[in-house]
Amino acid sequence: MTKPITKEELWSKVQAEFFTKLGRVTFSTYIEPLKPLTLEDTSLTLAVPSDMAQDIIDQWDSEYSMDFVQFAMSIADGFIKPDLQVAEAKPNTIPTFSDNLSFTRESDLNPDFTFEKFVIGSGNENAYAVARAVADEPGQVYNPYLIYGGVGLGKTHLMQAIGNAYAVSTPSAHIKYATAEDFLNDFTESLRAGDGATAAFKQEYRSVDLLLVDDIQFWSGKEKVQEEFFNTFNVLTKNGKQIVMTSDKLPTEIVDLQTRLTSRFEAGIMMDIQKPDLPTRVAILQNLSESDGLDIPNDVLELIAEKIDSNVRSLEGAFHKFEASLRYMNKPATKETAQQILGDLNINQGFKITVERIQQVVADYYMQTIDDLKSSSRKKDLVTARHVAMYLTRTLTNESLPDIGRSFGGRDHSSVLHATTKITEKSESDPRTKEMLDALTDEIKHGK
Numbered sequence: 001m002t003k004p005i006t007k008e009e010l011w012s013k014v015q016a017e018f019f020t021k022l023g024r025v026t027f028s029t030y031i032e033p034l035k036p037l038t039l040e041d042t043s044l045t046l047a048v049p050s051d052m053a054q055d056i057i058d059q060w061d062s063e064y065s066m067d068f069v070q071f072a073m074s075i076a077d078g079f080i081k082p083d084l085q086v087a088e089a090k091p092n093t094i095p096t097f098s099d100n101l102s103f104t105r106e107s108d109l110n111p112d113f114t115f116e117k118f119v120i121g122s123g124n125e126n127a128y129a130v131a132r133a134v135a136d137e138p139g140q141v142y143n144p145y146l147i148y149g150g151v152g153l154g155k156t157h158l159m160q161a162i163g164n165a166y167a168v169s170t171p172s173a174h175i176k177y178a179t180a181e182d183f184l185n186d187f188t189e190s191l192r193a194g195d196g197a198t199a200a201f202k203q204e205y206r207s208v209d210l211l212l213v214d215d216i217q218f219w220s221g222k223e224k225v226q227e228e229f230f231n232t233f234n235v236l237t238k239n240g241k242q243i244v245m246t247s248d249k250l251p252t253e254i255v256d257l258q259t260r261l262t263s264r265f266e267a268g269i270m271m272d273i274q275k276p277d278l279p280t281r282v283a284i285l286q287n288l289s290e291s292d293g294l295d296i297p298n299d300v301l302e303l304i305a306e307k308i309d310s311n312v313r314s315l316e317g318a319f320h321k322f323e324a325s326l327r328y329m330n331k332p333a334t335k336e337t338a339q340q341i342l343g344d345l346n347i348n349q350g351f352k353i354t355v356e357r358i359q360q361v362v363a364d365y366y367m368q369t370i371d372d373l374k375s376s377s378r379k380k381d382l383v384t385a386r387h388v389a390m391y392l393t394r395t396l397t398n399e400s401l402p403d404i405g406r407s408f409g410g411r412d413h414s415s416v417l418h419a420t421t422k423i424t425e426k427s428e429s430d431p432r433t434k435e436m437l438d439a440l441t442d443e444i445k446h447g448k
């Protein structure tokens with residue numbers, strides 16, 4: 001008979017999963033402060049420190065309890081739910097939200113996205129140099145500044161580093177960060193709410209010293225919001241205020257982006273970020289390891305960096321999984337552990353996961369063809385197959401929503417979002433769907 005799992009063992013393995021899923025910052029806020037009290041029948045009681053209980057409990061109610069059950073299921077092979085109980089506060093042991101916010105509250109900048117934490121390499125040195133110049137003299141030298149390039153290569157990080165640096169050098173500066181989608185939502189909401197709200201919206205975006213807008217490719221084909229941004233843009237630049245934007249491609253390559261906008265953007269400066277080379281990837285891992293207080297031999301970091309060359313986000317993901325296995329599973333910081341993690345991530349063996357591979361496996365499963373998936377037909381079975389294929393592409397690859405839409409017969413990114421939301425909800429409420437998705441994922445990665 002196998003030994004029953006202890007509360008400590010279960011909690012440390014669950015923590016390892018959370019760490020991998022959420023990353024260090026979120027993990028240390030919502031998961032790390034909890035301590036296992038008892039493990040009885042089907043519930044693990046966790047003590048929540050009272051000084052931030054409400055935030056933690058809200059977050060667990062809305063998201064983490066479900067994750068917990070899933071993780072515990074695969075670890076302990078049975079149903080276990082979390083039971084959160086508020087414990088007495090221990091002064092100064094847990095960071096409070098206000099510690100994390102400081103000057104960033106107003107502009108919603110990520111305090112980790114600084115120049116100091118940005119590793120410079122051949123793929124990003126020009127974009128970095130311009131970013132520094134913009135942060136030193138906003139509105140003066142390069143206006144607007146557009147950073148473009150593939151997914152997960154550091155565009156947001158670099159753009160927010162400008163904001164963070166400017167906030168430090170000029171604490172009174174009014175800095176606003178918004179995704180292109182936020183801008184659109186704020187705009188539509190203000191129109192819906194009427195006169196006063198429209199004025200407030202204009203005030204909000206037109207009174208800043210530095211406006212940072214992420215992922216402007218999102219405005220593709222959205223006439224009204226483009227018009228509104230054009231006006232915002234003109235007011236800001238006329239007043240010598242700085243605008244920085246990011247995009248996954250050059251503005252001229254964004255379908256249905258008005259020429260008057262592209263020509264305005266071209267009047268400033270555009271810099272691309274390319275995939276990092278091996279020395280840059282190693283340096284990124286060294287930084288992560290150092291800032292997380294770990295001592296990992298260089299040849300181990302090099303092994304991870306060699307194998308993961310797609311983008312920095314995936315590299316960080318692999319590193320955090322590796323870190324979690326050291327911290328919470330007591331694995332040694334060796335090449336063998338790294339190989340194991342890379343194996344789990346399917347880096348070393350199995351099939352290369354591409355959109356085509358996913359489409360083929362899903363099409364076969366539903367007895368359809370890839371052309372059917374890309375077609376405009378709305379037959380019920382086919383729609384489900386298409387949704388599943390889009391969902392799996394979104395979860396198993398780094399493709400952006402617009403790119404996935406294009407791979408499925410030129411669909412809009414919102415169709416992809418709709419499909420992924422639908423399948424996510426279904427897999428959460430229906431265990432058979434979850435099982436089917438797991439089986440398909442397994443087949444995509446390893447074959448039948």
Ligand SMILES: Nc1ncnc2c1ncn2[C@@H]1O[C@H](COP(=O)(O)OP(=O)(O)OP(=O)(O)O)[C@@H](O)[C@H]1O
Nearest residue numbers: 117118119150151152153154155156157284312313
């Ligand atoms: N040169 C770098 N040095 C250190 N960290 C980096 C670097 N480039 C990227 N990162 C890290 O990689 C992760 C992904 O970066 P970021 O979110 O800025 O990518 P992105 O290009 O904006 O992606 P997307 O296109 O998906 O919006 C972040 O955690 C960021 O800190």
